[in-house]
Amino acid sequence: MDKQSFSTNEPKTIMICDDDPGILEVLRIILEENSYKVIALNNGKGIQKRIEEHKPNLIFLDLWMPGIEGKEVTRILKKDPKTKDIPIIIVSALAETKNIAASIGANGFLAKPFEIQDLLETLQKHT
Amino acid sequence: MPARLKALNDSYLKVIDQSPLSTQVLAPDGITLMVNKAWEKLWGATLDQLKGYNMLKDQQLIEGGLMPYIQKGFEGQPTVIPEIKYKPKETIKELNRVPFVWVKAFIYPIKDSSGKVQAVVLVHENITERKLIEKQKDDFLAIASHELKTPITTLKAYTQILQQILSEDPKASLYLDKMADQLNRLTSLVNELLDVSRVESGKLKLNKEKFLLDDLLKDIATDLSLISKQHQIIIEGATKSSVNADKYRINQVLINLISNAIKYSPKADKVIIVVKQNRFEIVVAVKDFGIGITKRDLTLIFSKFFQANNKIRQSFSGLGLGLHISSEIIKRHNGKIWAESTKGIGSTFYFILPLDKKFVKNKTINTEEIIQDRFTTSANG
Numbered sequence: 001m002d003k004q005s006f007s008t009n010e011p012k013t014i015m016i017c018d019d020d021p022g023i024l025e026v027l028r029i030i031l032e033e034n035s036y037k038v039i040a041l042n043n044g045k046g047i048q049k050r051i052e053e054h055k056p057n058l059i060f061l062d063l064w065m066p067g068i069e070g071k072e073v074t075r076i077l078k079k080d081p082k083t084k085d086i087p088i089i090i091v092s093a094l095a096e097t098k099n100i101a102a103s104i105g106a107n108g109f110l111a112k113p114f115e116i117q118d119l120l121e122t123l124q125k126h127t
Numbered sequence: 128m129p130a131r132l133k134a135l136n137d138s139y140l141k142v143i144d145q146s147p148l149s150t151q152v153l154a155p156d157g158i159t160l161m162v163n164k165a166w167e168k169l170w171g172a173t174l175d176q177l178k179g180y181n182m183l184k185d186q187q188l189i190e191g192g193l194m195p196y197i198q199k200g201f202e203g204q205p206t207v208i209p210e211i212k213y214k215p216k217e218t219i220k221e222l223n224r225v226p227f228v229w230v231k232a233f234i235y236p237i238k239d240s241s242g243k244v245q246a247v248v249l250v251h252e253n254i255t256e257r258k259l260i261e262k263q264k265d266d267f268l269a270i271a272s273h274e275l276k277t278p279i280t281t282l283k284a285y286t287q288i289l290q291q292i293l294s295e296d297p298k299a300s301l302y303l304d305k306m307a308d309q310l311n312r313l314t315s316l317v318n319e320l321l322d323v324s325r326v327e328s329g330k331l332k333l334n335k336e337k338f339l340l341d342d343l344l345k346d347i348a349t350d351l352s353l354i355s356k357q358h359q360i361i362i363e364g365a366t367k368s369s370v371n372a373d374k375y376r377i378n379q380v381l382i383n384l385i386s387n388a389i390k391y392s393p394k395a396d397k398v399i400i401v402v403k404q405n406r407f408e409i410v411v412a413v414k415d416f417g418i419g420i421t422k423r424d425l426t427l428i429f430s431k432f433f434q435a436n437n438k439i440r441q442s443f444s445g446l447g448l449g450l451h452i453s454s455e456i457i458k459r460h461n462g463k464i465w466a467e468s469t470k471g472i473g474s475t476f477y478f479i480l481p482l483d484k485k486f487v488k489n490k491t492i493n494t495e496e497i498i499q500d501r502f503t504t505s506a507n508g
Contacts, residue, residue, distance in 0.1 A: 020277050020281075022277070022278065023277060023280060023281055025281075026284040026288075027284075029288065030284065033288075064273055093272065093273040093277065093280070094273065095318070096332075096375050098375065099336075112277070112279075113280035113282075113284070113314055114283075114284075
Protein backbone atom coordinates (compact mmCIF):
# COMPACT_ATOMS: atom_id res chain seq x y z
CA MET A 1 0.00 0.00 0.00
CA ASP A 2 1.38 3.34 -0.95
CA LYS A 3 1.17 5.65 2.03
CA GLN A 4 1.30 8.74 -0.20
CA SER A 5 -1.97 8.08 -1.99
CA PHE A 6 -3.89 8.26 1.27
CA SER A 7 -2.33 11.50 2.44
CA THR A 8 -4.56 14.52 1.96
CA ASN A 9 -1.77 16.95 2.83
CA GLU A 10 0.30 16.13 -0.22
CA PRO A 11 0.19 19.13 -2.56
CA LYS A 12 -1.33 18.40 -5.93
CA THR A 13 0.98 18.61 -8.94
CA ILE A 14 -0.11 20.67 -11.91
CA MET A 15 1.70 20.48 -15.23
CA ILE A 16 1.57 23.58 -17.41
CA CYS A 17 2.55 23.50 -21.08
CA ASP A 18 2.73 26.79 -23.04
CA ASP A 19 5.32 28.22 -25.42
CA ASP A 20 5.18 31.68 -23.84
CA PRO A 21 7.50 32.16 -20.82
CA GLY A 22 5.43 35.10 -19.52
CA ILE A 23 2.35 32.91 -19.27
CA LEU A 24 4.27 30.05 -17.68
CA GLU A 25 5.67 32.42 -15.08
CA VAL A 26 2.37 34.02 -14.07
CA LEU A 27 0.65 30.63 -13.98
CA ARG A 28 3.38 29.35 -11.68
CA ILE A 29 2.90 32.33 -9.37
CA ILE A 30 -0.86 31.80 -9.20
CA LEU A 31 -0.65 28.04 -8.70
CA GLU A 32 2.12 28.10 -6.09
CA GLU A 33 0.23 30.86 -4.24
CA ASN A 34 -2.65 28.40 -4.07
CA SER A 35 -0.41 25.60 -2.74
CA TYR A 36 -0.05 23.60 -5.92
CA LYS A 37 3.22 22.09 -7.05
CA VAL A 38 4.08 23.22 -10.59
CA ILE A 39 5.90 21.49 -13.45
CA ALA A 40 6.34 23.88 -16.38
CA LEU A 41 7.09 22.86 -19.98
CA ASN A 42 7.47 25.20 -22.91
CA ASN A 43 6.51 22.65 -25.54
CA GLY A 44 4.88 19.24 -25.87
CA LYS A 45 7.95 17.27 -26.80
CA GLY A 46 8.86 14.60 -24.31
CA ILE A 47 5.76 15.33 -22.26
CA GLN A 48 5.06 11.67 -21.70
CA LYS A 49 8.42 11.19 -20.02
CA ARG A 50 7.89 14.22 -17.80
CA ILE A 51 4.43 12.92 -16.87
CA GLU A 52 5.92 9.60 -15.86
CA GLU A 53 8.49 11.44 -13.75
CA HIS A 54 6.15 13.81 -11.95
CA LYS A 55 2.72 12.18 -12.12
CA PRO A 56 0.67 15.40 -12.41
CA ASN A 57 -2.91 15.56 -11.16
CA LEU A 58 -3.88 17.84 -14.06
CA ILE A 59 -2.36 19.32 -17.19
CA PHE A 60 -2.95 22.81 -18.60
CA LEU A 61 -2.15 22.66 -22.30
CA ASP A 62 -1.83 25.45 -24.86
CA LEU A 63 -3.11 24.49 -28.32
CA TRP A 64 -0.80 26.62 -30.35
CA MET A 65 2.79 25.66 -29.81
CA PRO A 66 5.64 25.28 -32.27
CA GLY A 67 6.80 21.75 -32.88
CA ILE A 68 4.22 19.32 -31.61
CA GLU A 69 0.72 20.79 -31.46
CA GLY A 70 -1.54 20.75 -28.45
CA LYS A 71 -4.14 18.75 -30.37
CA GLU A 72 -1.66 15.99 -31.12
CA VAL A 73 -0.43 15.91 -27.53
CA THR A 74 -3.98 15.52 -26.22
CA ARG A 75 -4.72 12.67 -28.59
CA ILE A 76 -1.56 10.83 -27.66
CA LEU A 77 -2.10 11.24 -23.92
CA LYS A 78 -5.73 10.19 -24.06
CA LYS A 79 -4.87 7.09 -26.06
CA ASP A 80 -2.16 5.91 -23.66
CA PRO A 81 -3.72 3.92 -20.79
CA LYS A 82 -1.00 5.21 -18.46
CA THR A 83 -2.02 8.83 -19.02
CA LYS A 84 -5.62 8.81 -20.23
CA ASP A 85 -7.08 9.52 -16.82
CA ILE A 86 -5.10 12.68 -16.18
CA PRO A 87 -7.48 15.62 -16.77
CA ILE A 88 -6.32 17.87 -19.60
CA ILE A 89 -7.54 21.45 -19.70
CA ILE A 90 -6.98 23.21 -23.03
CA VAL A 91 -5.95 26.83 -22.63
CA SER A 92 -6.30 28.80 -25.86
CA ALA A 93 -6.39 32.32 -27.29
CA LEU A 94 -8.92 31.32 -29.94
CA ALA A 95 -12.21 31.04 -28.11
CA GLU A 96 -13.93 29.09 -30.83
CA THR A 97 -11.49 26.20 -30.33
CA LYS A 98 -13.67 25.22 -27.38
CA ASN A 99 -15.46 22.77 -29.67
CA ILE A 100 -12.20 21.25 -30.80
CA ALA A 101 -11.21 20.73 -27.16
CA ALA A 102 -14.27 18.58 -26.56
CA SER A 103 -13.84 16.62 -29.75
CA ILE A 104 -10.24 15.61 -29.03
CA GLY A 105 -11.10 14.30 -25.60
CA ALA A 106 -9.90 17.17 -23.41
CA ASN A 107 -11.62 17.47 -20.04
CA GLY A 108 -12.08 21.22 -20.07
CA PHE A 109 -11.38 24.52 -21.78
CA LEU A 110 -10.10 27.88 -20.59
CA ALA A 111 -10.08 30.84 -22.98
CA LYS A 112 -7.19 33.31 -22.93
CA PRO A 113 -7.20 35.83 -21.40
CA PHE A 114 -8.63 33.97 -18.43
CA GLU A 115 -10.07 35.03 -15.08
CA ILE A 116 -7.99 33.66 -12.20
CA GLN A 117 -11.26 32.73 -10.52
CA ASP A 118 -12.21 30.51 -13.48
CA LEU A 119 -8.78 28.91 -13.45
CA LEU A 120 -9.05 28.01 -9.79
CA GLU A 121 -12.61 26.72 -10.14
CA THR A 122 -11.53 24.51 -13.03
CA LEU A 123 -8.71 23.16 -10.90
CA GLN A 124 -11.01 22.38 -8.01
CA LYS A 125 -13.46 20.69 -10.30
CA HIS A 126 -10.94 18.32 -11.85
CA THR A 127 -8.53 17.53 -9.04
CA MET B 128 -19.52 23.54 -85.95
CA PRO B 129 -17.75 25.93 -88.35
CA ALA B 130 -21.14 26.60 -89.92
CA ARG B 131 -22.52 27.92 -86.62
CA LEU B 132 -19.53 30.20 -86.25
CA LYS B 133 -20.05 31.67 -89.68
CA ALA B 134 -23.10 33.37 -88.22
CA LEU B 135 -20.76 35.45 -86.08
CA ASN B 136 -19.05 38.38 -87.70
CA ASP B 137 -15.28 37.88 -88.28
CA SER B 138 -14.19 41.16 -86.74
CA TYR B 139 -16.14 40.49 -83.56
CA LEU B 140 -14.30 37.22 -83.31
CA LYS B 141 -11.05 39.16 -83.18
CA VAL B 142 -12.36 41.29 -80.32
CA ILE B 143 -13.14 38.17 -78.33
CA ASP B 144 -9.96 36.38 -79.27
CA GLN B 145 -7.68 39.13 -78.00
CA SER B 146 -9.62 40.00 -74.86
CA PRO B 147 -7.55 39.66 -71.68
CA LEU B 148 -10.45 37.86 -70.02
CA SER B 149 -10.74 34.14 -70.57
CA THR B 150 -13.77 33.68 -72.82
CA GLN B 151 -15.48 30.46 -73.85
CA VAL B 152 -18.46 30.35 -76.21
CA LEU B 153 -20.72 27.31 -75.91
CA ALA B 154 -23.73 25.99 -77.75
CA PRO B 155 -26.95 25.68 -75.74
CA ASP B 156 -26.36 21.93 -75.53
CA GLY B 157 -23.12 22.42 -73.54
CA ILE B 158 -20.52 21.84 -76.25
CA THR B 159 -17.79 24.45 -76.60
CA LEU B 160 -17.72 26.32 -79.92
CA MET B 161 -14.73 28.53 -79.37
CA VAL B 162 -12.21 29.72 -76.83
CA ASN B 163 -9.95 32.75 -76.90
CA LYS B 164 -6.23 33.15 -76.27
CA ALA B 165 -6.74 34.18 -72.63
CA TRP B 166 -8.77 31.01 -72.06
CA GLU B 167 -5.97 28.88 -73.49
CA LYS B 168 -3.50 30.62 -71.20
CA LEU B 169 -5.64 30.27 -68.06
CA TRP B 170 -6.56 26.63 -68.49
CA GLY B 171 -3.37 25.54 -70.25
CA ALA B 172 -5.45 23.92 -72.98
CA THR B 173 -6.70 24.30 -76.54
CA LEU B 174 -10.13 23.86 -78.09
CA ASP B 175 -9.08 20.44 -79.37
CA GLN B 176 -8.66 19.13 -75.85
CA LEU B 177 -12.32 19.97 -75.18
CA LYS B 178 -13.50 17.36 -77.67
CA GLY B 179 -16.14 15.34 -75.92
CA TYR B 180 -16.43 17.79 -73.03
CA ASN B 181 -19.94 18.91 -72.20
CA MET B 182 -20.14 21.63 -69.59
CA LEU B 183 -23.67 20.67 -68.60
CA LYS B 184 -22.36 17.24 -67.66
CA ASP B 185 -19.23 18.42 -65.83
CA GLN B 186 -18.92 16.24 -62.69
CA GLN B 187 -16.86 18.78 -60.74
CA LEU B 188 -19.47 21.46 -61.28
CA ILE B 189 -22.29 19.08 -60.39
CA GLU B 190 -20.59 17.96 -57.20
CA GLY B 191 -19.81 21.58 -56.34
CA GLY B 192 -23.55 22.32 -56.41
CA LEU B 193 -23.09 24.81 -59.24
CA MET B 194 -25.12 23.14 -61.96
CA PRO B 195 -28.41 24.91 -61.08
CA TYR B 196 -26.70 28.28 -61.59
CA ILE B 197 -25.01 27.20 -64.82
CA GLN B 198 -28.28 25.86 -66.13
CA LYS B 199 -29.90 29.20 -65.41
CA GLY B 200 -27.26 30.80 -67.58
CA PHE B 201 -27.87 28.31 -70.38
CA GLU B 202 -31.59 28.94 -70.17
CA GLY B 203 -31.04 32.60 -70.85
CA GLN B 204 -30.45 34.36 -67.53
CA PRO B 205 -27.12 36.16 -67.02
CA THR B 206 -25.48 34.59 -63.98
CA VAL B 207 -22.41 35.26 -61.87
CA ILE B 208 -20.64 32.66 -59.80
CA PRO B 209 -18.54 34.73 -57.38
CA GLU B 210 -15.90 32.11 -56.79
CA ILE B 211 -15.13 28.53 -57.57
CA LYS B 212 -12.06 26.41 -57.07
CA TYR B 213 -11.61 24.23 -60.13
CA LYS B 214 -9.15 21.39 -60.75
CA PRO B 215 -8.70 21.12 -64.54
CA LYS B 216 -6.97 17.74 -64.46
CA GLU B 217 -9.87 16.15 -62.61
CA THR B 218 -11.97 16.76 -65.71
CA ILE B 219 -9.36 16.34 -68.44
CA LYS B 220 -6.27 14.41 -67.38
CA GLU B 221 -3.78 16.24 -69.60
CA LEU B 222 -4.61 19.66 -68.18
CA ASN B 223 -1.99 19.74 -65.47
CA ARG B 224 -0.54 23.24 -65.89
CA VAL B 225 -1.66 23.97 -62.35
CA PRO B 226 -3.33 21.76 -59.72
CA PHE B 227 -6.21 24.21 -59.30
CA VAL B 228 -7.45 27.72 -60.17
CA TRP B 229 -9.84 30.00 -58.35
CA VAL B 230 -12.11 31.81 -60.80
CA LYS B 231 -15.07 34.15 -60.81
CA ALA B 232 -17.38 33.15 -63.65
CA PHE B 233 -19.84 35.22 -65.69
CA ILE B 234 -22.35 33.34 -67.82
CA TYR B 235 -24.50 35.24 -70.27
CA PRO B 236 -26.66 34.19 -73.19
CA ILE B 237 -26.63 35.35 -76.80
CA LYS B 238 -30.23 35.36 -78.01
CA ASP B 239 -31.69 35.71 -81.49
CA SER B 240 -34.49 38.15 -82.37
CA SER B 241 -37.15 35.75 -81.09
CA GLY B 242 -35.42 35.45 -77.68
CA LYS B 243 -34.14 31.94 -78.26
CA VAL B 244 -30.67 31.19 -76.87
CA GLN B 245 -28.20 30.77 -79.75
CA ALA B 246 -25.03 30.57 -77.71
CA VAL B 247 -23.78 30.95 -74.15
CA VAL B 248 -20.72 33.00 -73.26
CA LEU B 249 -18.61 32.06 -70.29
CA VAL B 250 -16.05 34.53 -68.98
CA HIS B 251 -13.57 33.59 -66.27
CA GLU B 252 -11.75 36.04 -64.08
CA ASN B 253 -8.69 34.46 -62.49
CA ILE B 254 -8.87 35.24 -58.77
CA THR B 255 -6.31 32.68 -57.61
CA GLU B 256 -3.87 35.31 -56.45
CA ARG B 257 -6.56 37.20 -54.56
CA LYS B 258 -7.64 34.01 -52.80
CA LEU B 259 -4.05 33.19 -51.82
CA ILE B 260 -3.59 36.70 -50.42
CA GLU B 261 -6.87 36.34 -48.53
CA LYS B 262 -5.66 33.12 -46.99
CA GLN B 263 -2.34 34.72 -46.05
CA LYS B 264 -4.20 37.62 -44.50
CA ASP B 265 -6.46 35.35 -42.54
CA ASP B 266 -3.55 33.25 -41.34
CA PHE B 267 -1.69 36.41 -40.39
CA LEU B 268 -4.66 37.75 -38.46
CA ALA B 269 -5.08 34.49 -36.58
CA ILE B 270 -1.42 34.54 -35.64
CA ALA B 271 -1.55 38.25 -34.77
CA SER B 272 -4.64 37.73 -32.65
CA HIS B 273 -2.94 34.89 -30.81
CA GLU B 274 0.24 36.91 -30.35
CA LEU B 275 -1.65 39.97 -29.10
CA LYS B 276 -3.70 37.95 -26.64
CA THR B 277 -0.65 36.40 -25.04
CA PRO B 278 0.72 39.52 -23.32
CA ILE B 279 -2.87 40.62 -22.62
CA THR B 280 -3.39 37.33 -20.78
CA THR B 281 -0.28 37.87 -18.67
CA LEU B 282 -1.16 41.51 -17.95
CA LYS B 283 -4.66 40.59 -16.90
CA ALA B 284 -3.40 37.87 -14.59
CA TYR B 285 -0.96 40.22 -12.82
CA THR B 286 -3.71 42.83 -12.50
CA GLN B 287 -5.90 40.29 -10.75
CA ILE B 288 -3.05 39.16 -8.50
CA LEU B 289 -2.44 42.79 -7.51
CA GLN B 290 -6.15 43.29 -6.90
CA GLN B 291 -5.95 40.52 -4.36
CA ILE B 292 -2.77 41.78 -2.71
CA LEU B 293 -3.96 45.40 -2.58
CA SER B 294 -7.62 44.70 -1.83
CA GLU B 295 -7.43 46.79 1.34
CA ASP B 296 -6.18 49.85 -0.53
CA PRO B 297 -9.20 51.63 -2.06
CA LYS B 298 -7.24 53.77 -4.52
CA ALA B 299 -5.13 50.87 -5.70
CA SER B 300 -8.23 48.70 -6.07
CA LEU B 301 -9.99 51.37 -8.07
CA TYR B 302 -7.09 51.92 -10.44
CA LEU B 303 -6.57 48.21 -10.87
CA ASP B 304 -10.26 47.86 -11.76
CA LYS B 305 -9.80 50.50 -14.42
CA MET B 306 -6.80 48.63 -15.78
CA ALA B 307 -8.82 45.44 -15.92
CA ASP B 308 -11.58 47.24 -17.85
CA GLN B 309 -9.10 48.52 -20.41
CA LEU B 310 -7.62 45.07 -20.82
CA ASN B 311 -11.09 43.66 -21.45
CA ARG B 312 -11.67 46.35 -24.01
CA LEU B 313 -8.40 45.49 -25.69
CA THR B 314 -9.38 41.84 -25.82
CA SER B 315 -12.73 42.73 -27.43
CA LEU B 316 -11.03 44.83 -30.06
CA VAL B 317 -8.64 42.02 -30.95
CA ASN B 318 -11.56 39.61 -31.22
CA GLU B 319 -13.53 42.04 -33.37
CA LEU B 320 -10.62 42.44 -35.77
CA LEU B 321 -10.18 38.73 -36.16
CA ASP B 322 -13.90 38.16 -36.60
CA VAL B 323 -14.43 40.78 -39.23
CA SER B 324 -11.57 39.42 -41.26
CA ARG B 325 -13.07 35.95 -41.06
CA VAL B 326 -16.48 37.28 -42.03
CA GLU B 327 -15.03 39.19 -44.98
CA SER B 328 -13.15 36.27 -46.41
CA GLY B 329 -16.16 34.04 -45.94
CA LYS B 330 -14.21 31.92 -43.53
CA LEU B 331 -16.59 32.17 -40.63
CA LYS B 332 -16.91 28.52 -39.70
CA LEU B 333 -20.05 27.60 -37.86
CA ASN B 334 -19.76 24.86 -35.25
CA LYS B 335 -23.37 23.93 -34.76
CA GLU B 336 -24.73 22.16 -31.73
CA LYS B 337 -28.11 21.80 -30.07
CA PHE B 338 -28.65 24.04 -27.07
CA LEU B 339 -31.35 25.93 -25.22
CA LEU B 340 -31.40 29.61 -26.09
CA ASP B 341 -33.03 30.32 -22.73
CA ASP B 342 -29.98 29.13 -20.82
CA LEU B 343 -27.70 31.25 -22.98
CA LEU B 344 -29.86 34.32 -22.40
CA LYS B 345 -29.92 33.81 -18.66
CA ASP B 346 -26.11 33.60 -18.52
CA ILE B 347 -25.63 36.67 -20.65
CA ALA B 348 -28.19 38.64 -18.65
CA THR B 349 -26.34 37.75 -15.45
CA ASP B 350 -22.92 38.68 -16.86
CA LEU B 351 -24.05 41.95 -18.42
CA SER B 352 -26.04 43.08 -15.41
CA LEU B 353 -22.78 42.94 -13.47
CA ILE B 354 -21.30 45.42 -15.93
CA SER B 355 -24.21 47.83 -16.01
CA LYS B 356 -25.71 48.08 -12.57
CA GLN B 357 -28.01 50.78 -13.88
CA HIS B 358 -29.85 48.57 -16.35
CA GLN B 359 -32.09 45.69 -15.41
CA ILE B 360 -32.14 42.99 -18.07
CA ILE B 361 -35.60 41.47 -18.28
CA ILE B 362 -36.20 38.28 -20.22
CA GLU B 363 -39.70 37.43 -21.35
CA GLY B 364 -40.85 34.26 -23.05
CA ALA B 365 -39.07 30.96 -23.48
CA THR B 366 -38.10 28.44 -26.11
CA LYS B 367 -39.67 25.06 -25.74
CA SER B 368 -36.97 23.18 -27.61
CA SER B 369 -33.30 23.45 -28.46
CA VAL B 370 -31.97 25.35 -31.41
CA ASN B 371 -29.26 23.93 -33.69
CA ALA B 372 -26.72 26.71 -34.09
CA ASP B 373 -23.21 27.86 -33.30
CA LYS B 374 -23.51 28.60 -29.61
CA TYR B 375 -20.39 30.76 -29.44
CA ARG B 376 -21.50 32.92 -32.38
CA ILE B 377 -25.11 33.30 -31.24
CA ASN B 378 -23.68 34.27 -27.87
CA GLN B 379 -21.68 36.95 -29.68
CA VAL B 380 -24.78 38.27 -31.41
CA LEU B 381 -26.74 38.44 -28.17
CA ILE B 382 -23.93 40.14 -26.30
CA ASN B 383 -23.57 42.61 -29.16
CA LEU B 384 -27.28 43.47 -29.23
CA ILE B 385 -27.73 43.63 -25.47
CA SER B 386 -24.58 45.61 -24.81
CA ASN B 387 -25.57 48.02 -27.60
CA ALA B 388 -28.98 48.35 -25.97
CA ILE B 389 -27.26 49.26 -22.70
CA LYS B 390 -24.71 51.51 -24.38
CA TYR B 391 -27.24 53.54 -26.35
CA SER B 392 -29.70 54.04 -23.49
CA PRO B 393 -27.55 55.81 -20.88
CA LYS B 394 -30.60 57.31 -19.16
CA ALA B 395 -32.77 54.19 -19.10
CA ASP B 396 -33.01 51.58 -16.38
CA LYS B 397 -33.91 48.46 -18.29
CA VAL B 398 -33.44 46.38 -21.43
CA ILE B 399 -36.15 43.89 -22.39
CA ILE B 400 -35.49 40.69 -24.29
CA VAL B 401 -38.43 38.78 -25.73
CA VAL B 402 -38.14 35.24 -27.04
CA LYS B 403 -40.87 33.56 -29.07
CA GLN B 404 -40.91 30.29 -30.92
CA ASN B 405 -43.13 28.32 -33.23
CA ARG B 406 -42.49 25.05 -35.06
CA PHE B 407 -40.38 26.78 -37.66
CA GLU B 408 -38.29 29.45 -36.06
CA ILE B 409 -37.29 31.42 -33.01
CA VAL B 410 -37.58 35.19 -32.86
CA VAL B 411 -35.55 37.18 -30.39
CA ALA B 412 -36.22 40.85 -29.82
CA VAL B 413 -33.94 43.15 -27.83
CA LYS B 414 -35.61 46.39 -26.83
CA ASP B 415 -33.99 49.45 -25.33
CA PHE B 416 -35.41 52.80 -24.23
CA GLY B 417 -32.55 54.93 -25.40
CA ILE B 418 -31.54 57.49 -27.96
CA GLY B 419 -33.00 55.64 -30.92
CA ILE B 420 -31.82 55.51 -34.52
CA THR B 421 -32.71 57.87 -37.37
CA LYS B 422 -34.53 56.52 -40.42
CA ARG B 423 -31.46 57.16 -42.55
CA ASP B 424 -29.16 55.30 -40.20
CA LEU B 425 -31.52 52.32 -39.92
CA THR B 426 -30.61 51.39 -43.47
CA LEU B 427 -26.90 51.57 -42.74
CA ILE B 428 -26.41 50.13 -39.29
CA PHE B 429 -25.56 46.60 -40.37
CA SER B 430 -22.88 47.65 -42.79
CA LYS B 431 -19.19 47.49 -42.01
CA PHE B 432 -17.60 50.41 -40.18
CA PHE B 433 -20.88 52.20 -39.59
CA GLN B 434 -20.86 54.28 -36.47
CA ALA B 435 -23.74 56.79 -36.37
CA ASN B 436 -22.42 60.29 -36.76
CA ASN B 437 -19.28 61.71 -35.26
CA LYS B 438 -20.91 63.29 -32.21
CA ILE B 439 -22.38 60.02 -31.11
CA ARG B 440 -19.22 58.18 -32.00
CA GLN B 441 -17.16 60.25 -29.63
CA SER B 442 -19.27 59.12 -26.70
CA PHE B 443 -19.49 55.47 -27.65
CA SER B 444 -16.38 53.54 -28.55
CA GLY B 445 -15.58 50.26 -30.23
CA LEU B 446 -14.64 49.46 -33.78
CA GLY B 447 -18.25 49.67 -34.96
CA LEU B 448 -17.97 46.20 -36.36
CA GLY B 449 -20.31 44.44 -33.96
CA LEU B 450 -23.58 44.75 -35.89
CA HIS B 451 -21.94 43.88 -39.17
CA ILE B 452 -20.49 40.70 -37.69
CA SER B 453 -23.80 39.91 -35.98
CA SER B 454 -25.70 40.30 -39.23
CA GLU B 455 -23.26 38.02 -41.03
CA ILE B 456 -23.57 35.40 -38.31
CA ILE B 457 -27.37 35.44 -38.50
CA LYS B 458 -27.28 35.34 -42.31
CA ARG B 459 -24.94 32.34 -42.18
CA HIS B 460 -27.56 30.60 -40.04
CA ASN B 461 -30.12 31.34 -42.78
CA GLY B 462 -31.85 33.77 -40.45
CA LYS B 463 -32.83 37.40 -40.63
CA ILE B 464 -31.85 40.40 -38.56
CA TRP B 465 -33.39 43.86 -38.58
CA ALA B 466 -34.19 46.83 -36.39
CA GLU B 467 -37.02 49.22 -35.71
CA SER B 468 -36.57 52.48 -33.93
CA THR B 469 -37.99 55.85 -32.94
CA LYS B 470 -35.47 58.61 -32.35
CA GLY B 471 -35.50 59.66 -28.72
CA ILE B 472 -37.74 56.79 -27.62
CA GLY B 473 -35.76 53.63 -28.24
CA SER B 474 -34.93 50.77 -30.57
CA THR B 475 -35.79 47.13 -30.98
CA PHE B 476 -33.44 44.73 -32.69
CA TYR B 477 -34.93 41.48 -33.98
CA PHE B 478 -33.37 38.32 -35.28
CA ILE B 479 -34.87 35.08 -36.49
CA LEU B 480 -33.20 31.70 -36.35
CA PRO B 481 -34.87 29.04 -38.44
CA LEU B 482 -35.35 25.73 -36.69
CA ASP B 483 -35.51 23.80 -39.91
CA LYS B 484 -33.89 24.96 -43.15
CA LYS B 485 -36.95 24.03 -45.22
CA PHE B 486 -39.15 26.64 -43.62
CA VAL B 487 -36.99 29.74 -43.76
CA LYS B 488 -38.77 31.74 -46.43
CA ASN B 489 -42.40 30.79 -46.02
CA LYS B 490 -43.52 30.77 -42.44
CA THR B 491 -42.93 33.65 -40.10
CA ILE B 492 -43.99 34.53 -36.64
CA ASN B 493 -46.23 37.53 -36.53
CA THR B 494 -43.85 40.11 -35.12
CA GLU B 495 -46.80 42.47 -34.72
CA GLU B 496 -47.95 40.10 -32.04
CA ILE B 497 -44.72 40.53 -30.14
CA ILE B 498 -44.87 44.30 -30.40
CA GLN B 499 -48.48 44.51 -29.28
CA ASP B 500 -48.04 42.03 -26.51
CA ARG B 501 -45.03 43.47 -24.82
CA PHE B 502 -43.76 46.69 -26.11
CA THR B 503 -46.56 49.19 -26.32
CA THR B 504 -47.20 48.72 -22.64
CA SER B 505 -43.47 48.74 -21.81
CA ALA B 506 -42.95 51.97 -23.72
CA ASN B 507 -45.50 53.63 -21.50
CA GLY B 508 -44.38 51.96 -18.30
